[in-house]
Amino acid sequence: MNRDIILKSKELFAAGVHTELRAQINKSQGVSIISGNLTGNASSEVSGLSARVYKNGVYGFSSMAECTYEAARAVLEAATDNAVFMDSRVRKGTDMFPSQKSGFVERYTSTDTPSQKRYIDFARSLDSYITEKYPSLSGRCVMVRADSMEKMLVTSDGCDGYTSMPRSYVYISMTGETSNGTPVELMTPIGGFGTFDTVFTSPEALYEKIDRIYEKIRQKQEGIYPEAGLKTCILGGELAGMLAHEAVGHTVEADLVLGGSVAAHNLGREVASPIVSMVDFAHTFRGEAVPLPVYVDDEGVEAIDAPLITNGILTGYMNNRETAHRFGMTPTGNARAYRFSDEPLIRMRNTAILPGTSKLEDMIASIDDGYYFVDTNNGQADTTGEFMFGICMGYEIKNGKLGRALLDTTISGVAFEMLKTVDMLSDTMTWASSGFCGKKQPMPVGLGGPAVKCKVTVGGR
Amino acid sequence: MKEKLFNLTENLLSQLKEGGADVAYCTARMSETLEFNVDGGTFSLLRTLFDRGLSMTAIKEGKKGSVGTNSFDSDTVETTVANCLALSDSSEADSAWEIAPGMGEKCFERGAVIPDKDRLFDRTQELLADISARYPLIVMEQMIVTHTKSESVYRNTNGSVFNTVSGYYSVELMFSGHEGEESSSFFSSGVLTDNLDTPFIELGSIARDLEDTEKQIRTVPCEGKYVGTMLLSPGCLSSFIDSIADNFASDRPLLDGTSIWKDKLGEKVADERITISLMPKSDKVVCGENYTGEGFLSENFDFIRDGRLESFFASCYISNKTGVPRAKNTSGNVIMKAGEKSLEDIIKNIDRGILVGRFSGGEPGINGDFSGVAKNSFLIEGGKIVGAASETMISGNLADMLLDLVDISCETVSDGVSILPYAAFNGITISGK
Numbered sequence: 001m002n003r004d005i006i007l008k009s010k011e012l013f014a015a016g017v018h019t020e021l022r023a024q025i026n027k028s029q030g031v032s033i034i035s036g037n038l039t040g041n042a043s044s045e046v047s048g049l050s051a052r053v054y055k056n057g058v059y060g061f062s063s064m065a066e067c068t069y070e071a072a073r074a075v076l077e078a079a080t081d082n083a084v085f086m087d088s089r090v091r092k093g094t095d096m097f098p099s100q101k102s103g104f105v106e107r108y109t110s111t112d113t114p115s116q117k118r119y120i121d122f123a124r125s126l127d128s129y130i131t132e133k134y135p136s137l138s139g140r141c142v143m144v145r146a147d148s149m150e151k152m153l154v155t156s157d158g159c160d161g162y163t164s165m166p167r168s169y170v171y172i173s174m175t176g177e178t179s180n181g182t183p184v185e186l187m188t189p190i191g192g193f194g195t196f197d198t199v200f201t202s203p204e205a206l207y208e209k210i211d212r213i214y215e216k217i218r219q220k221q222e223g224i225y226p227e228a229g230l231k232t233c234i235l236g237g238e239l240a241g242m243l244a245h246e247a248v249g250h251t252v253e254a255d256l257v258l259g260g261s262v263a264a265h266n267l268g269r270e271v272a273s274p275i276v277s278m279v280d281f282a283h284t285f286r287g288e289a290v291p292l293p294v295y296v297d298d299e300g301v302e303a304i305d306a307p308l309i310t311n312g313i314l315t316g317y318m319n320n321r322e323t324a325h326r327f328g329m330t331p332t333g334n335a336r337a338y339r340f341s342d343e344p345l346i347r348m349r350n351t352a353i354l355p356g357t358s359k360l361e362d363m364i365a366s367i368d369d370g371y372y373f374v375d376t377n378n379g380q381a382d383t384t385g386e387f388m389f390g391i392c393m394g395y396e397i398k399n400g401k402l403g404r405a406l407l408d409t410t411i412s413g414v415a416f417e418m419l420k421t422v423d424m425l426s427d428t429m430t431w432a433s434s435g436f437c438g439k440k441q442p443m444p445v446g447l448g449g450p451a452v453k454c455k456v457t458v459g460g461r
Numbered sequence: 462m463k464e465k466l467f468n469l470t471e472n473l474l475s476q477l478k479e480g481g482a483d484v485a486y487c488t489a490r491m492s493e494t495l496e497f498n499v500d501g502g503t504f505s506l507l508r509t510l511f512d513r514g515l516s517m518t519a520i521k522e523g524k525k526g527s528v529g530t531n532s533f534d535s536d537t538v539e540t541t542v543a544n545c546l547a548l549s550d551s552s553e554a555d556s557a558w559e560i561a562p563g564m565g566e567k568c569f570e571r572g573a574v575i576p577d578k579d580r581l582f583d584r585t586q587e588l589l590a591d592i593s594a595r596y597p598l599i600v601m602e603q604m605i606v607t608h609t610k611s612e613s614v615y616r617n618t619n620g621s622v623f624n625t626v627s628g629y630y631s632v633e634l635m636f637s638g639h640e641g642e643e644s645s646s647f648f649s650s651g652v653l654t655d656n657l658d659t660p661f662i663e664l665g666s667i668a669r670d671l672e673d674t675e676k677q678i679r680t681v682p683c684e685g686k687y688v689g690t691m692l693l694s695p696g697c698l699s700s701f702i703d704s705i706a707d708n709f710a711s712d713r714p715l716l717d718g719t720s721i722w723k724d725k726l727g728e729k730v731a732d733e734r735i736t737i738s739l740m741p742k743s744d745k746v747v748c749g750e751n752y753t754g755e756g757f758l759s760e761n762f763d764f765i766r767d768g769r770l771e772s773f774f775a776s777c778y779i780s781n782k783t784g785v786p787r788a789k790n791t792s793g794n795v796i797m798k799a800g801e802k803s804l805e806d807i808i809k810n811i812d813r814g815i816l817v818g819r820f821s822g823g824e825p826g827i828n829g830d831f832s833g834v835a836k837n838s839f840l841i842e843g844g845k846i847v848g849a850a851s852e853t854m855i856s857g858n859l860a861d862m863l864l865d866l867v868d869i870s871c872e873t874v875s876d877g878v879s880i881l882p883y884a885a886f887n888g889i890t891i892s893g894k
Contacts, residue, residue, distance in 0.1 A: 035717040038553045044529035061508040065531040082507040090504045117551030139717035175719055183719050183827045228892050258501035259602025265642045341510050380821045382646045388834045390823020410823045410832045457894055459832035459854050
């Protein structure tokens, strides 16, 4: 990326309006092996420039698939024209939002990728291991995925920055059959922040994790359907992260608050048990990097943590500069864009329920009749806070002990009601980061939490 | 633009052939998007995007590689061709990979290629005013109204050259109903259209969706657990049909043999009143698919006809691997044959059940089991809607429900992508909190 062109293009900024200019490269590589067949072998690279101009309460935006000085001039002119058109038709007349700290934030991690053959050989090694060790499986799939974003941002008011976010994952999927021939499946992602070679040292290092996935499939083959209804349950850390992101996080994004989310009426109110606190972390948790660190957002705001729930009280929203001004809050660096041609939206970064003090064993021992839900394959939530999570791995709890595995089910509840039932949180923390959040644009996000003991509605059958 | 795309693709295929590709295909595309955004009920943003894309696939000694970029400069093109060939070299030989036969030179032009920016703004402003006047309890979370114009050239080494020019308008709304601190679940509605002749409020199911959402602010609980009737709205039916296609008839379950329909081609899989087709060539579909990603000219086909499985959604590769016929398009333009009864009459005949506007569920199991929350839904008792449902879960089996059809409505919703009726199915477990 030619950073000098972007820096020089600042001289093209118009006076009297807020302007952002961003150059960006997105790379992705993928390999898929389904039941031994190499069905996917592809890579892509997409790059370009975009400009956004704010005038009297409306934005103009434009993008081009080029990273030249001429392209910068063209998108700046088009974005300005668009802002002028909107201002002339809408006439909002809103004030300019407050100035932000200036500076240059440089947090670049290499986005260089190994050859595609490396991905294929790695996936083939894992597939061979699964085939040879577990021939009774009725289906298997190994996928390797790597993606990255590299951004150079300059602003008329705020921080400039040069940052990157590479991620690499292996997805292992296995299919078995129950005694009556019903297929059961489990897919597990492994990986995290960094280029492929920094995340994965060798296929052999994943064998133990593959063995654990097979053990879960074997348990599911003898699984039972859970009983439907409101039950006392433990949500594993990954599910707690899903709860933090889907059921609470989206409702406290300030644009959705303005769109009528349940959080609009609950700021400063008790929305959870006093032992529950929740934060959207920018880049660091207890001295260590979170899964997908963000140091500066795409509006030039230096990223800081956004406390959302503190000791059960809803204390804040996630904002962009405009909504922070409107709500009288401090912007925390949540405005993020996925591709060069995308405008920044209010997005989560690394959203988590904070751990407590209990031991998981004690939490299980405290339940006479309930469930321990471990893995999820999807989750959705409403702006009312009503949520639904697909459960693809879990166990019954009987008389304080783990029992049989569960077949796939769903759980549901209303976040601000369900969080009030939380009475134990484990002292451990589980993070996940393999997915994309969908909100007009996709976005890589991290999510996490401890094991959570609470009451939720179980779908059963 | 056309000449540039023709020359670029011709040059690309030459480079791939010179680099050793046995067969290859590529697509070069340029597009312009104009987009108005409304957030929290007021205009917030106007975007204009000038984009382009280049994708290419080479098969060399049975080994396939695919790459994509959005740069047309000669250095990047040269590097991308080299990457594509390197990907092929690093791949594994599989005789099932092939490209479409040569079909000559064809031109396709569909839709409204030139946008009317001022009229598009006016129609958008009119929609906001219509909603405000007719549905005062609605809060518009977001509205995105776009015009997209694109031109592309697909070319393969067997002699196909397809030039496509298209343009269409898209309207997408996300909203919820509010009264004091009470609110409905959020809901979305949308359409594609190739003209601005009609007020947006009259298109698709926008008006009905807004009306229903206002009625969902206050809810009634679902009592207990019972087996009853699930009446799916056209929008929700679409998501169920997608799940049925993914679970039983798509590439992955066919290749790994987990599809429970893998041996059922030509056999009964649904009630004989069910006919579901994929029809990108319908004149009700806006800018439907002209050719598949693999380079085959698109034709309409029946997925299920009179209850019998007529086609899978198999790609050419999966067809070669498994022996099932290739699907004749990859469009997603689903059209389901309407029934004879009105929606009102169908509801009158339901003793106990639920009209589902949106299903928020986990990924259905590969055996077809599904469970999840019925969102934007109404409870039905004694042939009448008794109120909007709160915290109601539904579960059943995708394959079983197709065989347990109650009725299909004569009313349909056409949104430029699909044409679907309401459809009611028995044997669904419905449970409250």
